[in-house]
Amino acid sequence: MGWESWLISTFARALAYGTPLLLGTLGEIYAERSGVLNLGIEGMMIMGAYAAFVVTSKTGQPWLGVIVAAAVGGVFSLIHAFASITLKANQVVSGLALTMLGLGLAGVLGRSWVGLPLFTPLTRATVPGLSAIPIIGPGFFTRQCLLAYIAMLLVPIMWYILFHTRIGVTIRAVGEDPATADSLGVNVARVRYLCVVVGGIFAGIAGAYLSIYYRPAWTAGMTGGIGWIVIALTIFAFWNPVYGLVGSYFFAALYFLAYRMQMWVAPSILKAMPYVFAILILIFVSRGTLQKRMGAPAALTLPYTRGEE
Amino acid sequence: MQKKILLTAVLAVVLIAGIAVIGAAKAYVPGTPITAGFIYVGPIGDYGWTHAHDVARQIVAKEFPWLKTVYVENVAAGDTVSTIDKLVNDKHCNVIFTTSFDFMNGTLAAAKKYPDVIFAHCSGFKRAPNMATYMADFYQVYYLNGLMAGALTKTNKIGYVGAFPIPELKRHISAFTIGVRTVNPNANVYVRWTEAWENPAAAKEATEALVAEGCDVFAFTQDSPTVVQVAAANGALSFSHYSPMYRFAPNNVISGELVHWDKIYADFLRKVYNGTYTAHNLQNVDYWWLLSQGAVEMGAKPGMPINPIFINKLKATIVDDPELGKISVYDLIQTRLDQMANPGITFDPFQGPVYDRKGKLEVPAGMWMSVNSLTSMQWAVKGIIGPWPGEP
Numbered sequence: 001m002g003w004e005s006w007l008i009s010t011f012a013r014a015l016a017y018g019t020p021l022l023l024g025t026l027g028e029i030y031a032e033r034s035g036v037l038n039l040g041i042e043g044m045m046i047m048g049a050y051a052a053f054v055v056t057s058k059t060g061q062p063w064l065g066v067i068v069a070a071a072v073g074g075v076f077s078l079i080h081a082f083a084s085i086t087l088k089a090n091q092v093v094s095g096l097a098l099t100m101l102g103l104g105l106a107g108v109l110g111r112s113w114v115g116l117p118l119f120t121p122l123t124r125a126t127v128p129g130l131s132a133i134p135i136i137g138p139g140f141f142t143r144q145c146l147l148a149y150i151a152m153l154l155v156p157i158m159w160y161i162l163f164h165t166r167i168g169v170t171i172r173a174v175g176e177d178p179a180t181a182d183s184l185g186v187n188v189a190r191v192r193y194l195c196v197v198v199g200g201i202f203a204g205i206a207g208a209y210l211s212i213y214y215r216p217a218w219t220a221g222m223t224g225g226i227g228w229i230v231i232a233l234t235i236f237a238f239w240n241p242v243y244g245l246v247g248s249y250f251f252a253a254l255y256f257l258a259y260r261m262q263m264w265v266a267p268s269i270l271k272a273m274p275y276v277f278a279i280l281i282l283i284f285v286s287r288g289t290l291q292k293r294m295g296a297p298a299a300l301t302l303p304y305t306r307g308e309e
Numbered sequence: 310m311q312k313k314i315l316l317t318a319v320l321a322v323v324l325i326a327g328i329a330v331i332g333a334a335k336a337y338v339p340g341t342p343i344t345a346g347f348i349y350v351g352p353i354g355d356y357g358w359t360h361a362h363d364v365a366r367q368i369v370a371k372e373f374p375w376l377k378t379v380y381v382e383n384v385a386a387g388d389t390v391s392t393i394d395k396l397v398n399d400k401h402c403n404v405i406f407t408t409s410f411d412f413m414n415g416t417l418a419a420a421k422k423y424p425d426v427i428f429a430h431c432s433g434f435k436r437a438p439n440m441a442t443y444m445a446d447f448y449q450v451y452y453l454n455g456l457m458a459g460a461l462t463k464t465n466k467i468g469y470v471g472a473f474p475i476p477e478l479k480r481h482i483s484a485f486t487i488g489v490r491t492v493n494p495n496a497n498v499y500v501r502w503t504e505a506w507e508n509p510a511a512a513k514e515a516t517e518a519l520v521a522e523g524c525d526v527f528a529f530t531q532d533s534p535t536v537v538q539v540a541a542a543n544g545a546l547s548f549s550h551y552s553p554m555y556r557f558a559p560n561n562v563i564s565g566e567l568v569h570w571d572k573i574y575a576d577f578l579r580k581v582y583n584g585t586y587t588a589h590n591l592q593n594v595d596y597w598w599l600l601s602q603g604a605v606e607m608g609a610k611p612g613m614p615i616n617p618i619f620i621n622k623l624k625a626t627i628v629d630d631p632e633l634g635k636i637s638v639y640d641l642i643q644t645r646l647d648q649m650a651n652p653g654i655t656f657d658p659f660q661g662p663v664y665d666r667k668g669k670l671e672v673p674a675g676m677w678m679s680v681n682s683l684t685s686m687q688w689a690v691k692g693i694i695g696p697w698p699g700e701p
Contacts, residue, residue, distance in 0.1 A: 110354060115360070214510075222533075259514055260518040267501075
């Protein structure tokens with residue numbers, strides 16, 4: 001007991017609740033790095049959650065549910081990609097529309113699935129070796145969802161691709177200065193489409209995690225605002241997957257601690273704590289000079305038309 | 310030219326006024342078909358509060374051939390009046406049920422605006438000649454569930470995940486704790502508030518926090534089965550709330566609080582239909598329905614008062630009741646259930662003496678609490694551990 005059990009339980013919940021945040025953030029980082037702000041995370045996430053729940057219920061195969069959720073998230077994100085890249089619509093409006101559409105559509109489609117238990121949720125796994133490390137082992141590597149470990153592994157991969165490969169340079173170039181990238185022969189629209197779809201796929205998988213592991217159940221509006229936290233975390237992460245991991249786990253830990261510490265601090269203050277923290281970071285990050293250094297894509301939210309500057 | 314504009318304006322005003330007159334509600338004539346509108350605060354897919362109201366709506370819609378129902382879900386408190394406008398003018402509703410405490414002032418304003426429409430507001434305390442109030446309350450059932458929790462806990466720590474610290478929840482948690490302490494004076498109820506009716510992530514993390522504290526039996530006020538699922542994943546026991554949640558964890562759900570809003574809706578609508586209730590005599594119509602009216606039920610699912618796998622343990626646990634002497638918890642539950650479920654109620658969880666956790670006598674010996682004091686209750690009984698905003 002004592003501080004060790006506090007740390008272990010906090011780490012365990014940071015990973016469990018932080019995983020959907022991390023998945024969503026990894027995807028959104030790629031979309032925003034290419035210059036497309038996607039406020040439709042919540043909508044794509046809940047479509048993924050719905051798809052995963054239905055597929056898993058019908059087939060008994062949770063991993064098939066995850067794959068379908070990824071596909072549904074990706075396809076759903078095409079709506080935003082088409083509107084904001086091809087039609088050059090306002091990204092904020094188009095993203096918000098995607099969220100509303102997703103929440104509404106999943107709510108209507110999901111009516112008959114409410115209140116049904118899921119008999120084959122994603123199972124838990126313990127990582128051999130790592131789980132023997134004191135405190136970190138039982139906290140992070142014991143009886144967690146396999147997807148949580150996968151998300152963790154994806155962080156260095158996504159980071160490496162973004163900052164140390166040709167693909168990553170291309171993505172960032174499109175997000176920073178699409179005109180120059182274009183003049184160098186990069187297909188700006190194609191890169192942006194791909195990045196938005198990657199964002200959709202990740203949001204879909206995050207949704208699957210929620211509906212077939214974290215809950216596991218289906219209810220209307222079950223993403224409960226996680227998509228919005230992802231938007232804030234993306235900025236908090238300075239558009240860097242590694243900081244995305246730190247931010248997601250840190251937010252989740254605070255969220256859990258808010259309930260553990262209710263005995264001593266007023267519930268309403270604690271409830272606000274993770275959000276206050278997010279706002280403070282946002283204020284800090286959005287100070288102009290800092291913004292440039294920290295890596296906000298210069299062309300974020302700006303549609304690109306060849307020959308217009 | 311000016312004349313023409315004036316003429317057009319006058320014509321427009323007359324037209325609009327005409328439409329308004331045609332659109333205005335007419336007084337309901339008993340025996341004619343009723344269109345009842347339901348306004349929900351959440352999605353009908355929440356598997357909690359709103360879901361339970363909608364299940365009831367479907368039951369009465371099927372039961373009465375003269376009844377047509379319409380509903381609007383996800384209505385924010387600020388949109389109460391405009392939603393009622395639509396139900397009255399577009400859907401021609403004669404009766405409107407508003408099913409959330411937040412809708413109280415909006416419903417009252419609308420009741421004044423449409424004096425010929427009949428309103429009924431759930432869980433509030435403001436009434437008008439054409440606005441009744443109704444509530445199916447769980448506090449007796451929570452007490453009975455508390456008896457089970459007290460007998461089945463091994464750690465003597467029982468978790469309660471509450472939504473908002475309002476009198477309704479405070480009453481339920483206190484009744485539950487009285488039950489727990491009746492059979493197990495060493496047990497405590499640990500309370501956490503999520504500040505949301507439905508937020509699965511909040512419910513989940515609050516439950517995990519209580520598991521980390523050592524709680525092994527859970528009750529809750531949340532509009533989702535999340536607490537039941539999280540408890541089961543950690544090997545802990547729990548109770549259904551509002552909707553039957555037994556199937557989410559058949560080995561872990563002991564019993565629960567189930568609602569039958571249809572009993573109230575059927576009674577109210579029948580009385581409107583036969584002319585007992587009109588838009589002029591509802592000032593004192595307040596449904597406060599409990600076990601004896603069948604508006605609430607103790608059970609893991611309908612027809613299963615106690616999950617059979619826990620019955621032996623409850624029968625084997627013997628307590629010394631000051632009034633009933635040596636008695637098994639199972640028999641104590643049955644006795645109390647009978648005393649509260651049959652007409653001529655002879656027991657109440659809050660029968661005095663009841664002290665709050667600060668030691669103040671709240672209900673003197675031999676006394677019962679009035680409905681008003683129950684619905685405005687702010688104090689917490691002994692045995693509740695956790696924050697209690699608004700505690701006197």
